[in-house]
């Protein structure tokens with residue numbers, strides 16, 4: 676049984692993971708972590724979540740949680756994940772990062788931690804999106820520059836980063852398929868007198884509202900026709916299942932930063 680620490684256990688993804696690990700035949704909950712000062716710290720995890728006692732107290736000690744675990748699954752915030760990457764690598768605990776919204780400096784720090792630890796990181800852990808990433812690269816390669824690419828994403832009102840991690844994965848795949856660098860061609864939203872569309876640009880647009888779990892469209896707009904690749908998440912369990920699969924897959928892997936494509940064998 677792989678012992679799992681859940682970082683941010685009271686969060687939308689944290690609660691989903693606690694439930695999934697509890698139902699798993701391959702993994703067991705090693706620790707549940709919340710930030711210092713959080714109301715759940717010190718409480719039984721099940722009681723804090725409004726259910727029956729689970730016999731595991733929520734901790735704010737990352738070191739203690741890592742000592743009790745083989746992998747830590749982390750859907751929190753960029754600063755939290757960057758610090759955890761270093762600590763998990765130092766303690767030999769695999770780190771599955773679902774957090775999004777990283778800066779370039781954050782990503783460099785995570786890459787440095789992966790020189791001595793096992794990290795699986797993806798802006799989207801679902802099988803469907805990771806397949807869509809591959810399809811996006813393939814379609815972009817086949818259609819070339821004649822088709823304009825726009826990526827439209829929609830999420831719930833609580834999401835704090837844009838474009839979504841998934842949209843960025845799709846953008847990277849589209850750019851790679853056309854032999855571009857995303858940083859050179861990315862256009863983030865449009866407003867006012869923007870001028871005509873730049874040839875070869877990849878546009879990003881973000882909708883935020885209500886309880887939308889996560890929807891992504893990759894639009895290839897040509898002259899006289901349009902292709903849309905779409906993924907709709909209707910349940911957060913798709914992300915949690917991918918993350919748990921990654922944590923189990925990570926056991927025994929050599930140090931490095933891995934994608935979900937590696938985990939899923941895509």
Ligand SMILES: NC(=O)C1=CN([C@@H]2O[C@H](COP(=O)(O)OP(=O)(O)OC[C@H]3O[C@@H](n4cnc5c(N)ncnc54)[C@H](OP(=O)(O)O)[C@@H]3O)[C@@H](O)[C@H]2O)C=CC1
Nearest residue numbers: 683685686687688709710750751773774775798799800914
């Ligand atoms: N890769 C993927 O497949 C997916 C990625 N995500 C990403 O995961 C992240 C979290 O999303 P979501 O679950 O909706 O967000 P939530 O805000 O619901 O959950 C984040 C949790 O982390 C907790 N937290 C904050 N700081 C710490 C800390 N220092 N130690 C431990 N816990 C901490 C928060 O506590 P508090 O609220 O008290 O600050 C909160 O409980 C986002 O970046 C999101 O984009 C989400 C879904 C899928």
Ligand SMILES: O=C(O)C1=N[C@H](C(=O)O)C[C@H](O)C1
Nearest residue numbers: 775798799834839840841889
């Ligand atoms: O914040 C979310 O909720 C989600 N975040 C991820 C992202 O930024 O793409 C994945 C999913 O779409 C849900």
